[in-house]
Amino acid sequence: TKALLDLMQQDGVTVSRAKTHQNKAFLAESFMQAMMDIYEGTSVGRQELEGEILLQDDNALFTHALFEANRLAKAPPLDKIIVAIDPPASMGVRADACGLIVVGRLRSGGTDMAYVLHDGTVQGLGPEGWAGRAISLWEAWDADYLLAEINQGGEMVKSVLMAVGAQAVVKTVYASKSKRARAEPVAALYQQGKVKHVGTFGPLEDELCNLSEISRSRKSPDRADALIWAITELLLKPRPHPRVRTLG
Structure with a gap:
């Protein structure tokens, strides 16, 4: 620029x-x-x-002022809740954390709203450990399903989750776009007031602010990735692509 x-x-x-x-x-x-x-x-x-x-x-895609403008003390009754998971590629104290974010949706009058409910991110656990935490959140929040990114670990991620929680409903997603490309439409929803934070989520909000091109974090933004997947799943529908129109 x-x-x-x-x-x-x-x-x-x-x-x-x-x-x-x-x-x-x-x-x-x-x-x-x-x-x-x-x-x-x-x-x-x-x-x-x-x-x-x-x-x-x-x-900057996200700012703390943006989160303050969209903060609530309590969520309304929701019609859908999911637990989004950004699994780590390894384990141990120096490994990336496992992003675990609980988000709900309310559909009213043709408008969808998302509510960030809980940040259960954990670090240092092996596959069975973080999968167990994810299942616990799924049960505690009576969530509809688990949404897991499988770029790291592939179908093993789903297999581990199903092994730990046999009754869990697991949906998988794969990232083919850059983090910023996936974050931009989510940031737009925040600016439109369609995403609310129920309470304060300091580490999550800091990670989202550090996604901007002018303030990048060297650490993998596991919380932010999980949240972006959740909002994308709940609010963003497939949109028409531009097509070339032939004149004459």
């Missing part, structure tokens, strides 16, 4: 700006609606819809 801003200040450089809406005639109506649903009313929308260049402070 800095290089682009410097270029814009040079003599002989002309800057033109255009909003997505100005190109509406050449875009599919479903694509336009999807873009508005995702980005309208968010800081990322200023870039994606309004053609602005965001300064560094505005480019």
